Amino acid sequence: MSRKMKNKVIANLRIERIAAEGKCVAHHEGKVVFVQNTAPGDLVDVRINRGKSSFMEGEAIRFHEYSKDRIEPFCSHFGTCGGCKWQHINYDLQKNYKRQQVVDQFERIAKVEIPEVFPILGSAKTQYYRNKLDYTFSNNRWLTREEINSGEQFERNALGFHIPKMFDKIIDVDHCYLQGNISNEVRIALRDFARAENLSFYDIRNQVGLLRNLIIRTTSTGESMVIVQFGEENSENIEKVMRFLNEKFPQITSLLYIINLKKNETFNDLDVITFSGKDFIEEEMEGLNFRIGPKSFYQTNSEQAYELYKVAREFADLQGDEVVFDLYTGTGTIANFVAKNAKMVIGIEYVEAAIEDAKLNAKVNSIENTQFYAGDLKDILTEDFVRNHPKPDVVITDPPRAGMHEDVVKMLLKLEAPKIVYVSCNPATQARDVAWLSEKYSVDKIQPVDMFPQTYHVENVVRLTLKP
Numbered sequence: 001m002s003r004k005m006k007n008k009v010i011a012n013l014r015i016e017r018i019a020a021e022g023k024c025v026a027h028h029e030g031k032v033v034f035v036q037n038t039a040p041g042d043l044v045d046v047r048i049n050r051g052k053s054s055f056m057e058g059e060a061i062r063f064h065e066y067s068k069d070r071i072e073p074f075c076s077h078f079g080t081c082g083g084c085k086w087q088h089i090n091y092d093l094q095k096n097y098k099r100q101q102v103v104d105q106f107e108r109i110a111k112v113e114i115p116e117v118f119p120i121l122g123s124a125k126t127q128y129y130r131n132k133l134d135y136t137f138s139n140n141r142w143l144t145r146e147e148i149n150s151g152e153q154f155e156r157n158a159l160g161f162h163i164p165k166m167f168d169k170i171i172d173v174d175h176c177y178l179q180g181n182i183s184n185e186v187r188i189a190l191r192d193f194a195r196a197e198n199l200s201f202y203d204i205r206n207q208v209g210l211l212r213n214l215i216i217r218t219t220s221t222g223e224s225m226v227i228v229q230f231g232e233e234n235s236e237n238i239e240k241v242m243r244f245l246n247e248k249f250p251q252i253t254s255l256l257y258i259i260n261l262k263k264n265e266t267f268n269d270l271d272v273i274t275f276s277g278k279d280f281i282e283e284e285m286e287g288l289n290f291r292i293g294p295k296s297f298y299q300t301n302s303e304q305a306y307e308l309y310k311v312a313r314e315f316a317d318l319q320g321d322e323v324v325f326d327l328y329t330g331t332g333t334i335a336n337f338v339a340k341n342a343k344m345v346i347g348i349e350y351v352e353a354a355i356e357d358a359k360l361n362a363k364v365n366s367i368e369n370t371q372f373y374a375g376d377l378k379d380i381l382t383e384d385f386v387r388n389h390p391k392p393d394v395v396i397t398d399p400p401r402a403g404m405h406e407d408v409v410k411m412l413l414k415l416e417a418p419k420i421v422y423v424s425c426n427p428a429t430q431a432r433d434v435a436w437l438s439e440k441y442s443v444d445k446i447q448p449v450d451m452f453p454q455t456y457h458v459e460n461v462v463r464l465t466l467k468p
Contacts, residue, residue, distance in 0.1 A: 008048045012064060015042040018097045020104070020428070022085050022456030028056070035060055037079060039089050041067030069093050074127070074177060080142070081171050082164035083178060084454035095120045095450055098458040102427045102448045109431035112438045117446045121311070123304045126453035128180035131218050131283075132300050135159050135187055136265075137194075137211040138170035139201040157201040159191040159214065168204040181218040186226055186249060190214065193244050202231050210237055213265050217292065220302050223281040225254035227294055229267065233259055242275040253277045256294055268295055268353065285309070288365050290333060296357050297330045301451045308423065308449045308459055309337050312396060315421045315445055315463040318342050322393035325417070327377060327408065332358025332370065334396055334423070339367045346389060347372045348380050378407040383414070392417045403429030409436045416440065420464040425451075427460045434462060442467055 013026040015038045023034040026046070032055040035046055043065035046058040073079075073087035086094050099120040106114050123129055141158035160173035172191075175184055194201065194211055202209035213229035226245060230238055238257065246255055255276045258267050272279070272294045280291045283298060285306050292298050299305035312334060316324065318341035326335040329347030331354045339345045339362075347370060349355050355374040362370045373380055395417045397404060403426065404412075412420065413436075420441060424430035427448075434443060441464035449459040 009045055009061065010048065010058070011045045013044055013046050015040050015044065015067070018089075018456070020101060020456075023057075031056055033058060037085070037088070039067040039070050040093075041065075041069060076174060077171060080144075080163065081161050081173070083161060083176075086454050086456060091122070091126055091453060094453065095122050098450055098456070099448050101456070101458055102446065102460050105427040105431040106434070106443075106446070109428060110434045110438070110443075112435060112443060114443045114446060117448065120448040120450055120458070121304075121307055123301065123450050123453050125301075125303065127177045129301045129304065129453065130178045131220075131298070131302050133176065133179045133183060133216055134265075135173070135214040135216075136162060136170050136204075137201045137209070137213065138168070139203050139209060140168060140170065140205075142166075142169045142171045155195070157191075157195055159187055159194075159201075159211075170204075179216065179218065181222075182224055182249060182251065183216045183218065186216060186245070186252075187214060189248055190228075190241070190245065193248075194241070197240065199237055199241070200232075207231070207263060210234055211241070212260060215294075217281060219281050219283045219292070221282060221284050223253040224251065225256065225281045225292070225294065226252050227272070228257045229260045229265060230257060231260060233261070246276050254279060254281050254294075258294075268351075285333075285337065288336060288361075290331070290336075290361050291357065291364060292331075293353075293357060295353050297351075297354060298333065299451070304449065304451045305333075308451065308461070309334055311447050311449060311461045312398075312421050312423055313338050313341065315447070315461060316341075316394045316396060316419065318394065323390040325381075325392040325395045325415075327381070327395065327397040327404075328399045329358060329372065330354050330398070332361055332372060334398060335370050335372070336361055336365060336367055338396070339370050342394075343369065344390065345370045346392075348377055349374060350376045378405045378411075381408060381411050383411075386411075386415065391415065394419045394421065396421045396423065398423040399429075401426040401429065404433050406436070409433055412437065413440055416466055418466050422462045422464065424460050424462070425457065427458065430460060430462065434464065437464055440467055441465065 015024045019025045024038045026033045034057045044060040045062040047061045048058040050057040141156045158170045158172035160171045163169040200209040202212045210232045212231040215227040217225040280293045283290045324342045324345045326347040329349045335345045335347040352374040355372045358372045445463040447461045451459045
């Protein structure tokens with residue numbers, strides 16, 4: 001990007017539409033201009049901060065006209081916290097753009113014939129819909145421009161979220177509209193207690209400090225799990241923190257902690273210590289109980305996960321005599337959910353702890369027609385594996401954002417299962433995989449599902465059928 005373009009201000013740009021990743025689009029002198037935190041219809045002046053030969057990116061520095069589709073954001077942290085980038089756009093328009101995102105990705109990347117994409121399934125809750133949030137402690141709270149310019153001294157210990165693209169800056173959250181139940185109360189009480197007791201908040205740059213991370217998980221059954229990560233082995237202060245939470249919030253059903261001296265906050269390889277209550281919480285779905293441990297994956301919008309799984313089951317159209325392969329099965333939620341409609345379900349997942357959860361959930365629910373295998377899918381789903389197991393009538397696959405490994409796609413083409421139901425949190429990589437599968441499969445159903453209102457993320461379910 002030329003120096004003369006950086007910081008250049010382009011006046012009176014009309015925002016046209018929303019593109020991938022929630023960025024809004026305008027055009028200037030034949031180039032695409034991406035602008036954050038705007039809405040289609042806004043007329044703005046834009047300061048350019050990045051660009052290449054075919055596009056530019058910038059920020060709106062003045063609004064001449066506001067879009068008729070704008071609404072007032074409900075969160076005081078909107079625009080600073082990166083959690084809910086679409087609060088300023090009405091929910092009906094959010095859903096329209098998410099559905100269009102699916103259409104655009106399939107037209108641009110998959111380049112295969114597709115049926116009419118069904119209207120997106122919206123979320124009944126557009127606030128307080130998450131069942132899990134991770135908060136970070138920091139001794140370096142993000143200060144606003146006004147606070148910095150005031151010259152005053154401010155409390156720097158914070159408990160909240162990372163500022164986008166700034167790993168060491170944390171916004172101190174007053175109230176978060178993503179998670180209900182006791183989430184806000186626990187966060188604020190623990191932050192205030194730690195400040196009053198002069199307990200050290202984590203220094204992310206130097207990687208020292210007692211209080212490091214707070215995870216809160218809740219369920220529709222009313223259970224809650226609170227996990228505190230400590231960055232120091234200080235038994236006296238750890239006991240003080242955990243005793244405070246236990247006495248202040250006796251309704252917490254699973255109170256856990258972790259001592260994490262690593263350079264990152266992941267804890268799959270660390271011991272989780274139960275301070276009080278159980279070491280798991282339970283979610284319920286259609287009469288099935290799912291145990292969720294501190295290391296378990298579970299869809300973060302419980303109510304909408306049920307709608308998503310119902311779509312997957314409907315697309316599978318099981319009659320009771322089919323063998324189902326559930327790839328990237330995670331903790332076996334989909335596998336156990338569809339098991340009553342199938343002869344056998346075989347789930348494969350690379351995380352060994354998740355497979356143990358899947359087996360446990362099958363046992364808890366007296367499900368006897370599931371089998372689960374742990375290992376990298378491309379290494380497990382081989383011709384030897386296929387020879388030693390019944391051939392699938394239906395494949396359900398729900399890979400991570402990166403999509404399926406190419407070797408897995410090649411094996412699916414060899415398997416030639418009559419139906420593939422592809423669940424994805426990333427329509428772009430899903431469209432890429434569908435393009436590969438189009439060698440033998442055609443797309444006959446597409447159903448977007450909104451799991452994350454106020455964000456640009458969209459879940460999508462596609463059914464593919466084997467060509468004659």
